Amino acid sequence: MVDIIFRRTSGFPDTNCLPSLGELLSELKAPFGRGDRVGIKLHWGEEGNHGFLAPDYAREIAQWVMDLGARPFVFDTTVLYSGGRRTAEGSLKTAAEHGYTEAFLGCPVVIADGPDGRDVIDIEAGFRHFDNVQVASVVDNAGGFVIFSHFKGHLASGFGGAVKNISMGFASRAQKQRMHADVHPTLIRDKCTRCGSCIDVCPVSAARFASDDYPVYDGEICIGCAQCIAVCPEVALEIQWGSDNLVFQEKLVETAAAVWRRIKDRAVIVNALINITEECDCLPGDHAVIAPDWGFIGGYHPVTVDAESLAAVGAEPIDNAHPDIPWRRQLEYARELNFTADC
Ligand code: SF4
Ligand code: SF4
Structure with a gap:
């Protein structure tokens, strides 16, 4: 064959x-x-x-x-x-x-x-x-x-x-x-326009605006779906690997x-x-x-x-x-x- x-x-x-x-x-x-x-x-x-x-x-x-x-x-x-x-x-x-x-x-x-x-x-x-x-x-x-x-x-x-x-x-x-557990977003502040798209798309409310109006991401809640990274129009989010990438x-x-x-x-x-x-x-x-x-x-x-x-x-x-x-x-x-x- x-x-x-x-x-x-x-x-x-x-x-x-x-x-x-x-x-x-x-x-x-x-x-x-x-x-x-x-x-x-x-x-x-x-x-x-x-x-x-x-x-x-x-x-x-x-x-x-x-x-x-x-x-x-x-x-x-x-x-x-x-x-x-x-x-x-x-x-x-x-x-x-x-x-x-x-x-x-x-x-x-x-x-x-x-x-x-x-x-x-x-x-x-x-x-x-x-x-x-x-x-x-x-x-x-x-x-x-x-x-x-x-x-x-x-x-x-x-x-x-x-x-x-x-x-x-x-x-x-x-x-x-379980497979995504090591994938989390990290913000490049210089690029962020604070549009809020990453917050809107997060399925578990792990993303929110902090007091300085920049988004933050709660690693305890984040399920690593990477959707915020995908939707960011400014490419202001990168994957922060929780352990070895x-x-x-x-x-x-x-x-x-x-x-x-x-x-x-x-x-x-x-x-x-x-x-x-x-x-x-x-x-x-x-x-x-x-x-x-x-x-x-x-x-x-x-x-x-x-x-x-x-x-x-x-x-x-x-x-x-x-x-x-x-x-x-x-x-x-x-x-x-x-x-x-x-x-
Ligand atoms: S989607 Fe991107 S540009 Fe918009 S608030 Fe989130 S990180 Fe900032
Ligand atoms: S990776 Fe998914 S769960 Fe984590 S902050 Fe981004 S959209 Fe929310």
Whole structure:
């Protein structure tokens, strides 16, 4: 079996890219078949985000799954930060606004951690940071998975691909919080215009104006969602890592590795290297494109597919976009955990 399948294409946001995805899928050997429920894990974009992948790609994958006689559903989980995906109801509304509807896709759209975020289970991890991780119960409730990831930059992990999609994407809200616990804002006062956007957006009221009218952030309350950093129009907030700034990368990888151990015999991986933006689809607005469209990379292990995606895009766009993020630690730590193509 060929481990990695490449399909070059360009033309985002046009659906010119669809035939390339179709060709790639036709070469993938699906580890699921007739009658299986197959979850397509993807990100339908935060409310107000303009860079998310068009639902046409998800529809192409859903059709491929149906052609195999299986029963697809598209899913994501709720998030920590305020906005359009914090609750199941809100996230489904955002999905529909972005075209991710059952009517268009031909399959259900599901919030995998349930309507109240409690449809979760603990699974064994046994790693340095996490003995176990808490994830959506879908991890055990589907006959197969297609991990479909928009490869792009990210303000805390440098880049986001299949590893991040599995990690944050399957994680319960509590697990997301455990991973983010080391990320907090710090103010560059010279840049701050005291507009208050960071205070308005904070989901847990950790940000407030101090007596001198500059914002302050209560580290005891802050859940590390980084949303204030993302919305600041003056780029006056930086990440202040609570401990070693490698820890976030490592926690991300540990959660993905634990999930992968559970689903590896039922899953295939597809990365879309199109509209490769500086920031992830979690953030509202337009974000700079940092690398040309490349195409699609598919395979059978998230670390392998992410490594090939990085090789295709090159390190320079990620380094330029996020010079202070030790993003290389993701793949390095994956190797240390033996979270590689052999397991
Ligand atoms: S959003 Fe940025 S500029 Fe506005 S108050 Fe917060 S730190 Fe200052
Ligand atoms: S202060 Fe903390 S919890 Fe509030 S928006 Fe910023 S990172 Fe998130």
